[in-house]
Amino acid sequence: YRPFICYGVTHFVLPIITDIVFDKLVGFTKYRSGTMEYWYSWAPEGENPKLQPTVFCHGLGVGLLPYIPFVRDIRRAFPDRDIFCIEVPHVAMRPYPNLPSAREMSVVVADMLTAWGYSQAHMIGHSFGTFVVRWMLAHEPSRIASMSLVDPVCFLLVKNDLLLNTQRKAHEDPIGILATYLVFRELYTAHTLTRNLFWEQNNVWPEELRGVPTHVSLCGRDFIIPAHSVRRLLEAEAAARLEIARDGQLNKFRRQQQPLKSRERIQVGGDSGSRSSLDAKIRPNPTGSVVPRPAHEVAVGDAGADGPACGGGVYCR
Known part of the structure; x- marks a missing residue:
């Protein structure tokens, strides 16, 4: 249950503040691609050709407003790259019952890049935003040049930690209690997590990342996902990659030595x-x-x- 004033704040007041801050202070412009709204900031034109842009997908909460310092840091770190910030209203405590499918979301993001003349981008996802990156990896892999996954929830979905910690567990720490009441059990967020989250569509297996440069950032005390298990999983994948590379070099050496031995015999x-x-x-x-x-x-x-x-x-x- 939420009183009407809560949705008045999250659906009207906060979006207006976000629009003002992104437009006037950060220098973004709002556009639409299909059913998706996004903010776009283009880099000043220079002598060099445009580099691959950055696409950012936010997580659970109140939308893009808390990420303004992060977006500013990206702008300062990469002043020569365009930035896209995607809005996902159905996890921003807004009455948004019409959820796009994974394929639909991937298509509109791809159309967004095409409209601005880009074929690939660096995808950044935080929390729930890593699901959007995963959808792109599944349905539009050619659009991804590289990825950054911050506090990813897309690993080890075969375990019950994500839904247990967001929908069932009674947290005792203040942050957990506040996040549970304000975010996790909000009607439309809970509807997204419990009725429209299919783990087989959203889970990322480490082998799927072998063709894409990927950076993963984990929180050691994450109370939503099993961060230590995810770290061990990725460390095992890193060891497997070294083994594959070593075997590949060994097989290449053997193939090179085969004709030499044949000529000697x-x-x-x-x-x-x-x-x-x-x-x-x-x-x-x-x-x-x-x-x-x-x-x-x-x-x-x-x-x-x-x-x-x-x-x-x-x-x-």
Whole structure:
């Protein structure tokens, strides 16, 4: 239950404040792509061609307003890159019952990039925003140049930690109590997490990140996700990548050495010297096994009732 005044603040007052701050103070302009609204800030044009832009997806809470310092830091760190900030209203404590599907969200983000002349972008997601990055990875992988996942909730969804900590657990610390009442159990946020969160669509397996440069930032005392388990999972993936790289280098070395050994064993030529060299290398057979025989020599062996015990092409001792 939430009184009407709460939704009056989160649906009317806070969006107006966000619009004023992003427009007047941060220098962004609001646009729409399909069903999605986003803020866009373009870098000043210089002599160099435009670099790949940054796309930021916010998490649970009240939308983009708390992320203004973070967005400013991105602008200062990368002044030569355009920045897109995507709004996800159904996790911003706003009455927004129409949720876009994962594929729809991926398509509108891809259309947004195309409209501004970009084919790829660096995706940044925080908390629930990492799901949006995961949707892009699943449905529009060619649009992702690199990724940054901050406090990701898209790992180990096979465990029950996410829904347990947001919908069931009674937190005792002040931050957990405040987040549970104001955010996690708000009607539309709870509807998103319990009725429209399909773990098989949102879970990221570490193997899926092997083709994409990815930075993952975890909070050691995260009370929503099992951060230590996620860290061990990613460390195991890093070790597996080293093993794969080492095996790849070893196989490459073996392939390079194979022709050299073959040339040492067999000398191809038409003169008798070449044939003698070939015979000398393959004729000794002290073990009694069957070995190749030079084609110009006759097989040696005991003859039985059915003829020679050895056919052409092998030595028998």
